[in-house]
Amino acid sequence: MDKFTKLDLNSITSNNRMNIFNCILEAKEINRAVIAKKVGLSIPAVMSITDDLIQKGIIYVIGKGKSSGGKRPELLAVVPDRFFFVGVDVGRTSVRVVVMNNCRDVVYKVSKPTESVEPDELINQITEMTMESINESKFPLDRVVGIGVAMPGLIERGTGRVIFSPNFGWNNIALQDELKKHLPFNVLVENANRALVIGEIKNTQPNPTSCIVGVNLGYGIGSAIVLPNGLYYGVSGTSGEIGHIIVENHGSYCSCGNYGCIESIASGEAIAREARIAIANKIQSSVFEKCEGDLKKIDAKMVFDAAKEGDHLAQSIVEKAADYIGKGLAITINMLDPEQIILCGGLTLSGDFFIDMIKKAVSKYQMRYAGGNVKIVVGKSGLYATAIGGAWIVANNIDFLSSN
Amino acid sequence: MDKFTKLDLNSITSNNRMNIFNCILEAKEINRAVIAKKVGLSIPAVMSITDDLIQKGIIYVIGKGKSSGGKRPELLAVVPDRFFFVGVDVGRTSVRVVVMNNCRDVVYKVSKPTESVEPDELINQITEMTMESINESKFPLDRVVGIGVAMPGLIERGTGRVIFSPNFGWNNIALQDELKKHLPFNVLVENANRALVIGEIKNTQPNPTSCIVGVNLGYGIGSAIVLPNGLYYGVSGTSGEIGHIIVENHGSYCSCGNYGCIESIASGEAIAREARIAIANKIQSSVFEKCEGDLKKIDAKMVFDAAKEGDHLAQSIVEKAADYIGKGLAITINMLDPEQIILCGGLTLSGDFFIDMIKKAVSKYQMRYAGGNVKIVVGKSGLYATAIGGAWIVANNIDFLSSN
Incomplete structure (x- = not known):
């Protein structure tokens, strides 16, 4: 924690909301009492947040669980197609795209040969393949949270600028900014090795205890x-x-x-x-x-x-x-x-x-x-691991739960 | 942040109190309005915490600052001798001890040849040198927050057990537990390289932005x-x-x-x-x-x-x-x-x-x-860097501000 990091009520709410969402995502089906136990909150506090998430269409009541004495508790689950995340693996020989839903299932994937290493042409290919993939998966554009682009080479953190990519012969290309001009959602550009490891660890151990x-x-x-x-x-x-x-x-x-x-x-x-x-x-x-x-x-x-x-x-x-x-x-x-x-x-x-x-x-x-x-x-995770990692990077870094 | 880390009001208070204390420590003399700006809290929130710290004798009003229009604001400073931290560097040739006050100044230091590598005898030497150093520095024992012991070799985290120390020929020695039997305050045993780096970075950059x-x-x-x-x-x-x-x-x-x-x-x-x-x-x-x-x-x-x-x-x-x-x-x-x-x-x-x-x-x-x-x-930081690091490890890891 930074020396003067401020913790306030907004960050508590946002943190609690993300904990509850991740808890439901992980469990697939879960009742509020078990959520409360897992995330260390009171049942009323959990109810307030789950009601909000239900109202926003992010989670829903999937059925009733077993009774532990009283009436049968409602089971909550994540609405799969409320949000989508796109991941793109920009390789020297092929470009791979995946579309991932809010249950973190890959619902569409495609691979095409890399047409050119020229920045403009490659940016066009990424844009086109992304929009085609969203069209093919038949989901409304406004449910796409963003696109995570995995690029080999040295990427400037925050700006997503390609400082140096020997495989592509790129120096100082503002890839993230350029893609933002063409795409109507969040764009994050990340180093391909980092996307790959995220793509691999996603299901087994998303939060390592050490490294x-x-x-x-x-x-x-x-x-x-x-x-x-x-x-x-x-x-x-x-x-x-x-x-x-x-x-x-x-x-x-x-x-x-x-x-x-x-x-x-x-x-x-x-x-x-x-x-x-x-x-x-x-x-x-x-x-x-x-x-x-x-x-x-x-x-x-x-x-x-x-x-x-x-x-x-x-x-x-x-x-x-x-x-x-x-x-x-x-x-x-x-x-x-x-x-x-x-x-x-x-x-x-x-x-x-x-x-x-x-x-x-x-x-x-x-x-x-x-x-x-x-x-x-x-x-x-096979050949699409890097693209999947790109989609997870969007899911992990954009606070999509607070949107309306 | 762990997946289900719970943030509650206690952790906010504790975090704010530590931020404010560190802010005063760093500034040496500072008024409440500047603190509020630095830590991102309202002035009443800062006042509530500084009043509590004054009442506990941890900080005090050292004087008045310059007026910026209205009346001259009170300047706050850390009370140097409210708390003490002891650091011990257990070397193969010498044992070094420092006593550090709450302003993080070394108020006493001593070095003696290592008398023995036998665990019992070395534990006795550490205990004796620690108690002598506290006596020599003439401060009441109940103001000592704890002792940080820097030991070469592989140390088990949390328990402070020496798993293996080739220089001392030690295997599986419960150094932290043994010292706790002899000393009436917190004991933390840490690997000597880790204590050394803490001893070196203490003043310049206690919170690196990366590594x-x-x-x-x-x-x-x-x-x-x-x-x-x-x-x-x-x-x-x-x-x-x-x-x-x-x-x-x-x-x-x-x-x-x-x-x-x-x-x-x-x-x-x-x-x-x-x-x-x-x-x-x-x-x-x-x-x-x-x-x-x-x-x-x-x-x-x-x-x-x-x-x-x-x-x-x-x-x-x-x-x-x-x-x-x-x-x-x-x-x-x-x-x-x-x-x-x-x-x-x-x-x-x-x-x-x-x-x-x-x-x-x-x-x-x-x-x-x-x-x-x-x-x-x-x-x-010279020859005492490792011992100083031991004292800092106590200051960084024991929540002494919440004590009464």
Whole structure:
């Protein structure tokens, strides 16, 4: 809490209302007495807020529960289609959009190839796909709370300006402001790694007791840190750059300008490149057959497939990648002692053998006694996790309950 | 904020009272109208709380301020000797105790050699030095809010139990409970790195806007992370183990059981050891004269002094240490993007040349664009910083304002 944070009656009401709403959302069906117990308020106080939420059409009486002696209590539930949240994952190869209702169910999703990396054209594509998705899901526009846009790169906090996005070659693009000109609701632009971790933890543990780190193992390598009060940013918003930890002094050149970064050896792009170089140097490998002799076609999946089949070159490339990633996770554990590390992204789709290699490397590099309670798990939200995270960021950050 | 955190009128009152007290503490002398403006309360609300604090003897009217038209407003100030906080730094070579008054001034301090590492004997020494310090400072015992004990090693949060302290050879010692049996006030046991960083940031920036990392460069190497709502612990309380980040795969053996940790090359102990090994192997160095030919006497200070004088061996040892530390700080910046890194501990006393080497290494290993606003500074609180931090931890965590 800031030193002079003022708590007043408005913030109490708003806090109580959100607690009660989240309580109903989590329980799906619940009576007022149980809500009162869970949120620590009196039954009359709960009634006053639930009456207001019913009147606003945000919750409704879904039926009657079991009697515990007296008359059967009313069960309350969230009205699914009172509010909607849109999430957009702006990827280098595809743009994904989801529409999420107020029960946090995804009611519509779509993916299209990224048409252009030019800011104007990409902004048009985002706008069009968003409006099409809302039309397709057939819900009135005035029920859309907002859109959360997940963008790779360095995003200025608050303004949603893209300071630097190497994958798109963007510098200083006011993405959030531009989208606001085209869209008639709230727009929030967030770093893609942060959206991804929110998309992953949404159902299991939206409020960690200490810290959750989500690590995105894909074309590049990044991470996001979630603390009990939400996403952690750092003073400039650049926290979580796990991919650019240097683990080898005279290692490979990395796109960031340094040498020996984790990303320079362990990213999907690096794994494919290492195979390409080795095969061009006449090293025997079944990857050569998989790419049909066209080295440019080699991707990380081919290398993982070959490694699973016992190919020596592919195995050594994948093992080195796992070792680098394991070092990065061990460092994260030493420094942050998180309760959970969630591995996400394309590289985690290659199966348990890679995850097992990573875990083995972590235990080799982790400090004894440190981080004894850390769980390393694999994300489960699939290809739309980042877009879903974008929608959740809107739901978490816009006070839609106070609207009329 | 936890999902179902309840805000009630008691928490508002307590929060407002603490805001007003901190406001007076910070300003030293201040009138009620300015307080009201700073904390965002009405003047009558401020009056009600300041009247209560005056009645309890916690603040008093120190005089009258300048008139801004009407009559001259009363200036309020904190009563220095209404409450006291004791801090104890339990080091491997010495035990330091400070007594701090309610204006946060250190009114008494003392240091004695650590008599024993046996738990019972050390607990006796802490108890005796604490009671002696209170007697010496001639303040009534019932004004002592509590004692904050800074202990190296892994401390269980909440219980203050020492899970593991390698420097003392302790496993599973209920230090906080044992001290409570001997002392008639609150006892809080905290990890020494966390106490040190609190001791350093107390005056300048007690509530960081994002994150402050304090790094203790001494006999060992550790760190503590401070977030806007206070010290960060992690799920098991083991966060901040920067010294055991592995920066060289086949590096030196480290006391933690791994190889190539930052601490294995860059700690005060490692710097002295490297010089001992080299000189035993007949490498020419002025450190040999400094230790008068007795290699066992070599300590880090001798190596730093020799390096400053241009000794080649000493320079290469110190440069390697700075390089390792710089890597650890660059990793910290990539991951946490803190607003400030405070370097503390014995090694920082060797002067600017070492700090400059570290900063150079940081800029070599830091990711471009990441952590652009991080300031690396040297702690200023001297040898008693850790003990002072212990006293602040009591002041920050015990709600002494609500007592009668």
